[in-house]
Amino acid sequence: MTGPKPLPEPSAEEGLRLYRALCNHVATAPYDFAAAFLPSLLAWVEERHRQVDEHLRQDAAHTAILSFVEDPTAYDPSGLDVAGYLRMSTQGDLRNLLQREARHHRRRVPWKVVEDSPDAGKYLGRDDDASFRLRIAEEQGPNDRAYEIVFAGCNEIERRVLELMHRGEKRTPVFAEVMGIGDRPKEEQRKEVKKMRDRLDKRLDRAKEDT
Amino acid sequence: MSNPLEALARRVEDNPFFLASVLARYAQAERLDDTGLAKTLGCTPETLTALRLCRTPRTEAPGFGEDVDCIAARFNLDGDRLAEVVRHGQALEHMAGPSASRGTLLAARDAQEDQASEPPEEGP
Numbered sequence: 001m002t003g004p005k006p007l008p009e010p011s012a013e014e015g016l017r018l019y020r021a022l023c024n025h026v027a028t029a030p031y032d033f034a035a036a037f038l039p040s041l042l043a044w045v046e047e048r049h050r051q052v053d054e055h056l057r058q059d060a061a062h063t064a065i066l067s068f069v070e071d072p073t074a075y076d077p078s079g080l081d082v083a084g085y086l087r088m089s090t091q092g093d094l095r096n097l098l099q100r101e102a103r104h105h106r107r108r109v110p111w112k113v114v115e116d117s118p119d120a121g122k123y124l125g126r127d128d129d130a131s132f133r134l135r136i137a138e139e140q141g142p143n144d145r146a147y148e149i150v151f152a153g154c155n156e157i158e159r160r161v162l163e164l165m166h167r168g169e170k171r172t173p174v175f176a177e178v179m180g181i182g183d184r185p186k187e188e189q190r191k192e193v194k195k196m197r198d199r200l201d202k203r204l205d206r207a208k209e210d211t
Numbered sequence: 212m213s214n215p216l217e218a219l220a221r222r223v224e225d226n227p228f229f230l231a232s233v234l235a236r237y238a239q240a241e242r243l244d245d246t247g248l249a250k251t252l253g254c255t256p257e258t259l260t261a262l263r264l265c266r267t268p269r270t271e272a273p274g275f276g277e278d279v280d281c282i283a284a285r286f287n288l289d290g291d292r293l294a295e296v297v298r299h300g301q302a303l304e305h306m307a308g309p310s311a312s313r314g315t316l317l318a319a320r321d322a323q324e325d326q327a328s329e330p331p332e333e334g335p
Contacts, residue, residue, distance in 0.1 A: 031264035
């Protein structure tokens with residue numbers, strides 16, 4: 001059974017155009033940017049974190065969009081495309097929100113209970129901890145453990161390529177851009193990208209066998 | 212499904228980077244709800260959401276005129292009317308000073324909504 005079709009997101013080229021409009025202080029650019037990216041970003045965070053409260057998901061996506069709009073210079077166009085950057089930013093914002101919520105809940109436990117508890121002060125990682133739910137969701141992702149192992153041993157470029165692979169990116173020019181070979185002939189790009197992807201695939205396979 | 216931009220536009224009402232803050236200031240002073248504000252600007256409520264997410268026009272000339280023209284042209288609005296509303300809202304923001312908080316705006320809006328939602332008084 002297949003899930004709902006993901007909302008289309010702007011192309012990398014469209015993302016760059018909107019980014020440049022923001023950098024040039026075009027008055028309507030913040031609206032254009034939000035209108036282009038917010039729907040697909042909300043759909044993505046809902047799909048990935050269904051178990052997380054809807055308002056927190058929305059808050060994280062909003063924070064990612066607003067941070068980008070207000071300071072587009074923090075984005076490096078030579079790295080991830082805009083959509084990928086926003087997803088990564090949303091993930092980080094969601095983690096922060098959940099950690100804040102977890103802290104808030106822990107503070108609301110009556111002192112008497114805290115004092116009497118044999119687990120006082122310990123992190124228990126239970127269902128009442130919202131950040132625990134996020135970690136569980138992340139751990140349940142496909143082959144995430146192997147991914148983390150390989151990621152830890154990668155250099156900067158390999159990490160970017162691995163992130164793209166993890167997101168299901170297929171387009172050679174996107175990989176080539178991240179690898180810094182976007183100006184080379186297409187056939188050479190294709191070969192280099194394939195070589196890199198094959199190398200990372202092998203590492204992932206080995207890591208899966210080890211875990 | 213509701214417009215996903217609506218909640219975002221509401222969130223930035225206290226953020227001076229966005230036109231939403233100036234429009235909120237103007238609407239508060241003129242005691243306008245969304246319908247009234249949209250009517251003043253000559254646009255639909257959907258366009259009002261889009262306007263709120265635009266960047267606040269620069270205050271100095273010629274940047275102010277350029278930014279207002281850009282927004283008016285994009286959403287097919289009367290530039291003079293938009294300029295008047297923005298100038299008014301910016302003046303109110305300036306008078307309120309940097310300490311003016313979101314709380315003030317929200318409290319004012321809550322009060323307006325409370326008044327609007329109160330049932331009419333029954334006659335004798």
